[in-house]
Amino acid sequence: MSEKAYQSDVTELKKILRSHSIQPSHHRLQVLSYLKNHRVHPTADMIYQHISAKIHTLSKTTVYNTLKIFSEKGIVRELNIDEHELRYDINVEPHAHFKCVKCGKLFDVFDKTLLPDREMVDGHIVSKIDVYLQGTCKECAGKE
Numbered sequence: 001m002s003e004k005a006y007q008s009d010v011t012e013l014k015k016i017l018r019s020h021s022i023q024p025s026h027h028r029l030q031v032l033s034y035l036k037n038h039r040v041h042p043t044a045d046m047i048y049q050h051i052s053a054k055i056h057t058l059s060k061t062t063v064y065n066t067l068k069i070f071s072e073k074g075i076v077r078e079l080n081i082d083e084h085e086l087r088y089d090i091n092v093e094p095h096a097h098f099k100c101v102k103c104g105k106l107f108d109v110f111d112k113t114l115l116p117d118r119e120m121v122d123g124h125i126v127s128k129i130d131v132y133l134q135g136t137c138k139e140c141a142g143k144e
Ligand SMILES: [Zn+2]
Pocket: 100, 101, 102, 103, 104, 105, 136, 137, 138, 139, 140, 141
């Protein structure tokens, strides 16, 4: 994303952070901007690699700490689809995920039939819903 585009949307980003009682530091704004503009469910490392290329003062620890705060305040959702890597989703609305075993991409799935439409299941109170599907994505299937 260009520097100009980042500038134009910085007011909006600050608003989001403030509404979640997070002090909008430069680094936090950069991380949020990346998440909003790269809907790929990135890992902390992907975010670090991308931003640190232009902002050399950014450390990996800052990225991890920022993501931790974002997650605690409900700005991002942590996805444990793979035990080896934690991914981050800026979309905290209920939705399922589909992981392609061929290309490794993680897709959003907004099929409501995959998600319970109520807050109680068998008398249990639901507080978190993680639906993960795995298989071959349509792009990879088309190449076969
Ligand atoms: Zn694929």
